[in-house]
Amino acid sequence: MTSWTALADITPAIALGPLDGRYRGAVAPLVDHLSEAALNRARVHVEVEWVIHLTDQGAVPGTSPLTDAEKAYLRDVVATFGATEIAELAETERVTVHDVKAVEYFLKKRLADAPAALGADTQLPALSELVHFACTSEDINNLSYSVMVRGAVNDVWLPAASALVEQLSGMARENAAQPMLSRTHGQTATPTTVGKELAVLAHRLKRQLRRVEAQEFLGKLNGATGTYGAHVAAVPGTDWVAVSKSFVEHLGLTWNPLTTQIESHDWQAELYADMARFNRILHNLATDVWTYISLGYFAQVRGQGTVGSSTMPHKVNPIRFENAEANLELSCALLDTLGATLVTSRMQRDLTDSTSQRNIGPAFGHSLLAISNVAKGLDGLDVNPTALAADLDANWEVLGEPIQSAMRAAGIAGTPGMENPYERLKDLTRGRRIGADDVVVFVKSLGLPADVEARLVLLTPETYTGIAADLVAFLDD
Missing domain, CATH: 1.10.40.30 (Fumarase/aspartase (C-terminal domain))
Incomplete structure (x- = not known):
């Protein structure tokens, strides 16, 4: 057997998948929202805000609201979360073998270290047990995923998708009156215009964007089986429902009052169905434009420095649209699986959602990559009026x-x-x-x-x- 260098041993580590390798540049913004490191940062964010909220609400006797300096110190733990903190958490998790518990210990250490930054009179070390108070891991996880997915949608995916639809709409307006022979069932049919056909696709995509824009991001914080059992047992005098609701809403999420141990993830299934539908309409666009290119209706005149074929110099292949097709199919497969898996959990809890949700990033990534490819593909096209006119005149x-x-x-x-x-x-x-x-x-x-x-x-x-x-x-x- 040939002896080859073990690529797995090379540092820095070689990416296993194309999204973290070949296509990293197109999907890198999602790392801030949907990577494992982003999940841990979101967990720290939720834990920090829970401590602040508990003290602001006076939910636990013996505590008092934090000072502005103390709140700023805690929130700075989230703001400065980077490579050192990622490594520390990984080391702690190797001991705890529990990711959320590692986050709890990580934040407790920051409270213990607070006097060095804030002075000996800070109350933060004494509040160590407020970290993760009355919480189950899923109280932290569900809120973290809601915050992460909301950020990925609003800050990355929606802007890219919206820009593409506006680009397509601009092409439709520019070519509104450009006649084109239709083909229904692949046969010549009633003429239309290039702009009208592009407008149909833009209109369909816009409708899906409106659905995504209106998406609710739900969250809960109600304990191990959704009963507030630990909360009431520890501090029966506090209105824990009100505290939970105001905390979830403080995070900018929609409060879910009735759950098991997990937030039911129905909102995620709804979102992923809408995103998958957007993907499929975009796939329709990619295949139609590919066909129009093959008919000569569009000329690929820009980006001529690229190599279309390794052996045929005359060719400019519609690779952007073909790449988009494949990535849209991969994204839809993942989104469909997530939507089907996440809405089901045995009785009060099973862990199928834990692994599933770690694939939200690839699902978004393949869609984002496809959007980027379609945008670049459209940008390289010019309508060919001569070919369009010749086709019409022949029919x-x-x-x-x-x-x-x-x-x-x-x-x-x-x-x-x-x-x-x-x-x-x-x-x-x-x-x-x-x-x-x-x-x-x-x-x-x-x-x-x-x-x-x-x-x-x-x-x-x-x-x-x-x-x-x-x-x-x-x-x-």
């Missing part, structure tokens, strides 16, 4: 629809000789090519009212686009 048979429709209307209005319009146009157009002269001769032979005949004689595949150009304006509604 005069598409005028069979408006001619037979005009015959129907004329017949209803009392014009004689308008019988069997569909069948007569079928005989003229089906299975053979016709040209402008064939259409003119046929129209003039029908005996249509003069104004109708004049209108149809002037009609061409290029002008038979209805009000497609005007429909693009609905993007602004």
Whole structure:
């Protein structure tokens, strides 16, 4: 057997997956929200805010509100959370073999170290047991994931997705009146415009963005089985429901009053379904644009310094759209699995959600990578009016629809000789090519009212686009 260097032993560590390797640059902003380090930072954030909230509310007798300096000290633990703290937590977890307990010990140490920064009279060391007070790990985890996912959606995914939709909408407006032959079932059909077809996709994507923008991010803090058992046993005189609700809302989340040990994750399933639907519509865009490129409707004229084929110099492959297709499929697979898995937990708790939620980052990452690729792909396209016009001019048979429709209307209005319009146009157009002269001769032979005949004689595949150009304006509604 060939003896090769063990790549797993190389430092810095080589990424196992493409999101942390080849495509790191496109998805790096998600690391601040959905990485393991971001999860631990969010946990520290929740634990810090719980200590501050308990003292502000006077929830536990014998405590008093923290000073501004003490609050700033604790919040600075979160603000400065970096490589040193990540390593310390990892070392602690190797002892505890429990990630949330490691966070608890990490923060307790900061309280013990407070006098060195704040002076000997600080009360923080005495409040050590307020860290993780009456909490189960899932009280911290569910709030941490809500904070993290909210940040990933609002700060990273939504801005990228919204920018792409605006880019697409701009292309739709720019090409609102550019005629294009349609293809239904892959066959030539009623002409449309480039802008109208792009607007359809932009409109669909915008609708999904509105759903994501309206998403609620839920949270709970109610103990080991959602009963506030430890809270009431420890301090029966405190209104723990009010304290829990105000704390969750203080974090900017929506309070869930009824849970088991875990927050039920239904909101996550709702969000991931909407994101997956956005992905699938974007996949539709990628495959359509790929097809339009293959028909010559779009020219890939920018970025010509790239290599399209390793052996065929003339080629500029639509790789951005193909890459996007694959990544959208991967993202949807993960989002679908998360949505299906997270809504189910045996009785009061099982751990299937723990591993599942650690894959939220890859689910978002593959979607973000696809969005980036589609944006770059669209940016490299120019509409090819010459190819569009040639395709339209080669397919005069598409005028069979408006001619037979005009015959129907004329017949209803009392014009004689308008019988069997569909069948007569079928005989003229089906299975053979016709040209402008064939259409003119046929129209003039029908005996249509003069104004109708004049209108149809002037009609061409290029002008038979209805009000497609005007429909693009609905993007602004």
